[in-house]
Amino acid sequence: MSNKKTFEKQRLSTEEYASGIISGNRVILSQAITLIESKLQTDNDLAESLIELLLPHTGKSLRIGITGVPGSGKSTFIESFGKLLTSLGKKVAVLSIDPTSQLSKGSILGDKTRMEELANDPKAYIRPSPSGNTLGGVHSRTRETILLCEACGFDVVIVETVGVGQSEVAVRGIVDFFLLITLSGAGDELQGIKRGIMEMADAIIVNKSDGDNIKKAQQTRQDYVNALHMFPPASSGWIPQVHTCSALYKEGLEEIWQMIEEYESQTRKSGYFLKNRQNQNLQWMKDILDYQLKYDFFHSAPVKQNIGELEKQVMKESIPAHKAARILLKKFRENH
Amino acid sequence: MSNKKTFEKQRLSTEEYASGIISGNRVILSQAITLIESKLQTDNDLAESLIELLLPHTGKSLRIGITGVPGSGKSTFIESFGKLLTSLGKKVAVLSIDPTSQLSKGSILGDKTRMEELANDPKAYIRPSPSGNTLGGVHSRTRETILLCEACGFDVVIVETVGVGQSEVAVRGIVDFFLLITLSGAGDELQGIKRGIMEMADAIIVNKSDGDNIKKAQQTRQDYVNALHMFPPASSGWIPQVHTCSALYKEGLEEIWQMIEEYESQTRKSGYFLKNRQNQNLQWMKDILDYQLKYDFFHSAPVKQNIGELEKQVMKESIPAHKAARILLKKFRENH
Numbered sequence: 001m002s003n004k005k006t007f008e009k010q011r012l013s014t015e016e017y018a019s020g021i022i023s024g025n026r027v028i029l030s031q032a033i034t035l036i037e038s039k040l041q042t043d044n045d046l047a048e049s050l051i052e053l054l055l056p057h058t059g060k061s062l063r064i065g066i067t068g069v070p071g072s073g074k075s076t077f078i079e080s081f082g083k084l085l086t087s088l089g090k091k092v093a094v095l096s097i098d099p100t101s102q103l104s105k106g107s108i109l110g111d112k113t114r115m116e117e118l119a120n121d122p123k124a125y126i127r128p129s130p131s132g133n134t135l136g137g138v139h140s141r142t143r144e145t146i147l148l149c150e151a152c153g154f155d156v157v158i159v160e161t162v163g164v165g166q167s168e169v170a171v172r173g174i175v176d177f178f179l180l181i182t183l184s185g186a187g188d189e190l191q192g193i194k195r196g197i198m199e200m201a202d203a204i205i206v207n208k209s210d211g212d213n214i215k216k217a218q219q220t221r222q223d224y225v226n227a228l229h230m231f232p233p234a235s236s237g238w239i240p241q242v243h244t245c246s247a248l249y250k251e252g253l254e255e256i257w258q259m260i261e262e263y264e265s266q267t268r269k270s271g272y273f274l275k276n277r278q279n280q281n282l283q284w285m286k287d288i289l290d291y292q293l294k295y296d297f298f299h300s301a302p303v304k305q306n307i308g309e310l311e312k313q314v315m316k317e318s319i320p321a322h323k324a325a326r327i328l329l330k331k332f333r334e335n336h
Numbered sequence: 337m338s339n340k341k342t343f344e345k346q347r348l349s350t351e352e353y354a355s356g357i358i359s360g361n362r363v364i365l366s367q368a369i370t371l372i373e374s375k376l377q378t379d380n381d382l383a384e385s386l387i388e389l390l391l392p393h394t395g396k397s398l399r400i401g402i403t404g405v406p407g408s409g410k411s412t413f414i415e416s417f418g419k420l421l422t423s424l425g426k427k428v429a430v431l432s433i434d435p436t437s438q439l440s441k442g443s444i445l446g447d448k449t450r451m452e453e454l455a456n457d458p459k460a461y462i463r464p465s466p467s468g469n470t471l472g473g474v475h476s477r478t479r480e481t482i483l484l485c486e487a488c489g490f491d492v493v494i495v496e497t498v499g500v501g502q503s504e505v506a507v508r509g510i511v512d513f514f515l516l517i518t519l520s521g522a523g524d525e526l527q528g529i530k531r532g533i534m535e536m537a538d539a540i541i542v543n544k545s546d547g548d549n550i551k552k553a554q555q556t557r558q559d560y561v562n563a564l565h566m567f568p569p570a571s572s573g574w575i576p577q578v579h580t581c582s583a584l585y586k587e588g589l590e591e592i593w594q595m596i597e598e599y600e601s602q603t604r605k606s607g608y609f610l611k612n613r614q615n616q617n618l619q620w621m622k623d624i625l626d627y628q629l630k631y632d633f634f635h636s637a638p639v640k641q642n643i644g645e646l647e648k649q650v651m652k653e654s655i656p657a658h659k660a661a662r663i664l665l666k667k668f669r670e671n672h
Contacts, residue, residue: 289664322384
């Protein structure tokens with residue numbers, strides 16, 4: 001990172017970070033997120049104290065997960081939808097999880113360019129998140145980043161994923177409402193999307209409903225309504241809705257926001273909203289433990305030395321899976 | 337167990353179990369499964385050697401997972417479908433995973449009673465499996481039990497679950513073909529079933545398509561066809577099918593068997609069938625490791641002493657999830 005030096009120079013105390021964030025200072029927010037994403041132990045300790053200080057100031061935003069079929073115009077949707085929200089007086093943070101960012105290292109610029117209008121909006125804040133290989137593809141600190149944004153006064157935090165990997169399940173576990181952007185074309189366009197994502201969605205949006213495409217989009221909407229009708233009900237009690245919109249021409253976006261507000265009001269009344277967040281907190285702790293236990297195991301020398309050969313034997317069934325597992329556990333425990 | 341003494345008296349050597357099973361001896365098969373399900377370490381060691389001896393004789397059956405909405409007539413379906421298969425000369429084993437069996441202890445009798453006709457068929461073998469709390473509700477030995485049945489010469493192994501818990505995901509990971517039994521009524525009857533199961537199914541069967549119900553069942557079938565059309569394609573390349581049948585009047589069952597045979601032939605040709613089994617083997621080893629690592633952690637004294645209070649604090653957000661996880665990991669490592 002070219003700005004590492006600057007960042008180190010500017011390191012503040014936990015209290016200075018906290019008061020800066022609470023006062024709404026974006027520069028300090030960005031520095032704190034970098035701190036949270038850091039791999040240095042001293043940074044992690046500082047970040048943890050910071051989160052603890054900020055916890056009483058968090059929780060007030062609506063957390064929305066958005067994923068989309070490649071080519072569905074997800075960026076345009078987030079930009080137009082974000083602009084609608086800022087025009088309603090809302091402060092909006094967008095956290096983009098880009099699984100390719102680790103490779104290309106170019107996503108920060110890329111993300112800012114593709115949502116230029118929103119990036120220049122003083123009420124909006126866009127922050128790409130490296131995806132990492134941890135916790136189902138979601139950077140283990142994305143959840144903490146949501147908390148920082150909330151302490152900084154954002155009313156809506158949008159977490160964006162690409163819909164092709166493992167990250168959606170993890171994102172579903174850190175947001176209140178989950179939205180899938182798709183296109184007309186009845187199924188064919190879902191080629192790129194992972195199975196199971198549809199059943200996680202609180203709403204499906206058929207985008208690019210404009211010009212000659214309106215009729216087709218409405219037909220696709222009806223197809224999805226029928227399909228969702230065959231799904232088992234969600235534990236939230238919410239019946240997933242399907243909307244058409246044109247993000248490009250900014251049509252149909254108000255209805256989508258109204259729906260999300262309706263969801264919040266309905267689930268707050270039922271008690272699901274709060275209960276879900278509490279369960280998410282707990283699950284988050286368990287996911288961290290799960291990840292760390294596996295990390296210690298699979299990165300230990302005796303396991304790394306032996307697992308390759310054992311995996312081969314298990315795959316071709318020359319030894320039983322139980323035996324291979326037992327051998328690895330024994331070697332791990334002897335060295336631990 | 338009342339027959340524990342008898343069982344102990346009858347304990348054989350690994351080689352005797354193996355040759356008994358390979359020769360098709362059902363009594364020895366049953367004893368070996370009991371051995372596999374045993375919680376005694378000496379039994380487990382014996383079971384492991386047995387599996388290893390038998391591995392070259394396994395893999396030849398078609399493994400079918402069947403789950404169903406409560407009230408869908410799943411038992412009747414399995415009985416009629418099993419009878420169809422035995423009439424075609426196939427040897428059929430049915431392993432029922434009953435999550436209630438641990439409580440009631442009455443499932444063995446219950447299962448045998450509810451599939452009486454099949455239970456009395458010399459070509460069929462029915463074995464209820466305790467669900468256990470391990471590996472997503474599937475008894476960690478169900479997979480090994482499949483292997484034993486294969487070594488014993490069964491051509492089709494059916495693994496039955498109840499469709500309301502975690503076990504379906506685990507069962508999906510140990511079978512070749514996964515079948516969901518449902519009823520007409522478009523969605524309402526899915527109340528009891530877990531979300532996500534529909535997207536795992538290779539086929540959906542609308543049962544009780546008889547008498548006045550035929551028209552409604554056919555309409556429901558069409559609704560499911562339309563709904564599945566909106567799903568992303570499966571990695572097998574197989575397009576899930578929807579069939580109606582009457583398990584009670586034994587109508588429509590041949591078509592279902594033909595479909596499953598078509599699935600096997602298609603995926604064997606594409607190479608998916610074998611690749612999927614190899615991946616399942618590997619995943620099974622990982623699931624065992626995952627389970628054992630978590631078991632060691634959550635059952636250790638320092639974790640058991642502290643986790644309750646920390647969970648409460650995490651839920652009400654008085655400490656960050658990362659901090660709670662770090663505290664638990666530290667305590668665990670100090671004592672390990």
